[in-house]
Amino acid sequence: MKLTQYVVDAFTSERFKGNSAAVVPLRDWLPPALMQAIAMENNLSETAFFVQAADGRYDIRWFSPYKEIDFCGHATLASAFVLFQSGAPSPITFRAPAVGEVPVVKLPDGRMEMSFPNRRPVPVPVAEVPAALRDGLPVAPVAVLRNAQAWFAVYENEAQVRALRPDFKRLAELGPLDVTVTAPGADCDFVSRYFWPANGGEEDPVTGSIHAGLAPYWVDRLAKNTLVAVQLSSRTGTLHCRVEGERVHVSGSAVQFLRGEIDV
Known part of the structure; x- marks a missing residue:
């Protein structure tokens, strides 16, 4: 069986930046084991598969090289890019x-703007911060929060976030939760990094989904509703965020790297 596959760099307008996602449009779902094998072969942060339903919406699934992921922003942005490029009308x-x-x-x-559920993190008392998080981050954060996806470690400034060298073995013990570190930005509203050794790899280049939690936190702290965020991986990516009640809107650009055919 031959399938069309795209590789798209998301949250960037510059090829080889942002976060690469593979996108595989399907007519019908493949067996989960086969989708996982394709994601392992691609070895990107995520491979997205989608099927258009009878009502015109698209059911979507995301796989890291390790496992199926509940929620992935950059591969959703990449999937929307593929559909818009093929002539699909907005919105999708x-x-x-x-x-x-x-x-x-x-x-x-x-730019393409995604609307996510608001996943505002809640503060965690010092006594409830797990030892694996304290030991896994070489510099103690000034605050720790948590939502259903990750632990949030807040730092005083961007330089601290850039300089962090985590102990990934310790952070992996926090699975299924991941870890994001964040601080005010020098040239943007806030910066972050994202570590997910239990679910996909050591550091994710750009993570759209976690901004469903980061944006509400920084909207409250900065008292402004429209924010520009930068994820400080080696590839970097820019995300535009705004919060409207129970929805968080995250937008970005994307650029195609590859369109090809895979044999499975």
């Missing part, structure tokens, strides 16, 4: 069990 609506419907709108400037 994806859906997945963990997050429900995720509409994506193509903005006039070419």
